[in-house]
Amino acid sequence: MSTLGSSGVGVGGLGLGAAPLGNLFTEVDDEQAYQAVNVAWQQGIRYFDTAPHYGIGLSERRLGAALRDRPRAEYTISTKVGRRLEPVETVTGDDLADGFAVPATSRRVWDFTADGIRRTLDASLERLGLDRVDIVYLHDPDDHAEQAFREGYPALEKLRAEGVVGAIGAGMNQAGMLTRFIQDTDVDAVLCAGRYTLLDQSALTELLSSAVARGKSVIIGGAFNSGLLADPKPDATYNYAQAPAELLDRALRMKEAAERHGTTLRAAALQFCAAHPAVASVLVGARSEAEVRDCAEQFAAKVPGAFWQELRDTGLLSTDAPVPTEESS
Numbered sequence: 288m289s290t291l292g293s294s295g296v297g298v299g300g301l302g303l304g305a306a307p308l309g310n311l312f313t314e315v316d317d318e319q320a321y322q323a324v325n326v327a328w329q330q331g332i333r334y335f336d337t338a339p340h341y342g343i344g345l346s347e348r349r350l351g352a353a354l355r356d357r358p359r360a361e362y363t364i365s366t367k368v369g370r371r372l373e374p375v376e377t378v379t380g381d382d383l384a385d386g387f388a389v390p391a392t393s394r395r396v397w398d399f400t401a402d403g404i405r406r407t408l409d410a411s412l413e414r415l416g417l418d419r420v421d422i423v424y425l426h427d428p429d430d431h432a433e434q435a436f437r438e439g440y441p442a443l444e445k446l447r448a449e450g451v452v453g454a455i456g457a458g459m460n461q462a463g464m465l466t467r468f469i470q471d472t473d474v475d476a477v478l479c480a481g482r483y484t485l486l487d488q489s490a491l492t493e494l495l496s497s498a499v500a501r502g503k504s505v506i507i508g509g510a511f512n513s514g515l516l517a518d519p520k521p522d523a524t525y526n527y528a529q530a531p532a533e534l535l536d537r538a539l540r541m542k543e544a545a546e547r548h549g550t551t552l553r554a555a556a557l558q559f560c561a562a563h564p565a566v567a568s569v570l571v572g573a574r575s576e577a578e579v580r581d582c583a584e585q586f587a588a589k590v591p592g593a594f595w596q597e598l599r600d601t602g603l604l605s606t607d608a609p610v611p612t613e614e615s616s
């Protein structure tokens with residue numbers, strides 16, 4: 288268990304990202320979603336992350352239902368603000384344009400105002416069936432930086448001071464603005480998706496080093512870069528698009544090296560993210576019992592030191608990036 292910054296909020300080394308429970312790209316039924324969370328609990332996972340964006344609230348409703356009978360003091364939950372949901376009068380289609388296989392019952396409104404954040408958080412609590420969440424992140428403020436820093440962040444700071452939430456931060460698919468949050472604000476943690484992986488270490492130099500220097504925490508999402516590092520093959524996706532040939536080749540070479548050393552690329556991908564001292568938790572997005580169980584097993588598996596040395600010797604991995612020791616993997 289790691290504590291996020293100086294917040295007192297703890298997270299385990301492996302967490303469950305609940306976007307797939309909101310029908311990310313593919314439908315998941317209620318029972319399948321429930322069992323995914325149930326197996327995560329059985330595997331010792333106690334950190335769960337969701338957002339209104341995920342399935343227009345479906346992920347929050349399903350996660351809340353799955354955790355309803357669990358002791359509240361025994362788990363940590365995070366959600367996000369910045370996309371406020373407004374119901375539509377007439378449902379005319381699905382939400383696949385935003386990545387979710389659900390009816391388009393609401394529209395998303397970008398809103399990083401103090402009032403918008405309060406309203407969004409209140410709605411999330413209602414969907415989750417909870418009276419509090421532990422962590423709140425500003426969600427993807429890429430094109431709304433001015434409002435996020437001027438209004439959104441102070442609103443979160445006030446919520447933390449009031450004891451409404453325990454820890455605050457921002458979650459994005461880039462490292463640059465997250466570095467600014469670490470350096471220029473008093474966030475407890477940031478959630479960085481897809482920018483610290485075996486294939487992309489763009490978060491290494493500034494974001495992760497700044498977090499260490501300032502005593503802040505980083506949560507890593509997208510350890511598999513949306514699929515390529517889980518199962519590299521010609522039709523694999525990288526950051527939710529067709530994987531470029533050069534990256535597919537690199538991933539295949541890493542997979543072959545892993546197999547030579549008696550391990551898997553999935554285990555290496557997860558454990559690489561966790562090895563950096565700034566990283567408090569690695570989130571895995573899983574939609575089924577089998578996927579959750581596999582991620583937990585891979586996270587705990589042994590990855591030989593000789594594997595990491597081969598990646599460095601062959602130029603497949605930067606020598607600047609810390610890797611797990613055999614004792615810790």
